[in-house]
Amino acid sequence: MRSAPSEEEDRERRRRILDAYLADYERRKGPFSQQEKERAEQLLDEVFAEEERLAAESLRDQPPITKAEPEAILGYGPDGV
Template sequence: MSETTYSIGEGPATRVSLSLPEGTAEAIRARVGKREFSAFIAEAVERELRGQVLDEYLADYESRKGPVSEQARQRARQVFDEVFAEEGQWPAAS
């Protein structure tokens, strides 16, 4: 039996246990309602993972080529977002 690897934001939903400070949970419920709570958390986690993927790429690039200016870093984020938005997927989480 082969294991399927899903990219960030893909695959069937899976239940996980999550602990949050009550104030954070209340703020989320107030903003999106009880029914959209899980979707809000999933989107926030996906954004964080995507940011980490880009940060890892930039760190690797800098280790090979040297420092990247803040302007180039912002442009890289924009290009990264555009490319993966067009393709409709992000790399698999590692």
């Protein structure tokens, strides 16, 4: 089983995605200034930070799953009824 990517690996993956997007945009529309590239990086970091915060809040607010709960969700008991 593969472990979750480290924060550094995740950040590098996001950076590669942004670089590919910006390169494509520049081919179609023209060059970006360095300031615009830095702002795009900052916005991407902010978006992912907010996503991580919301995911953590969502998990924190969920009650723990009990042993009986999966059966109730599936609509049948341990004996298959």
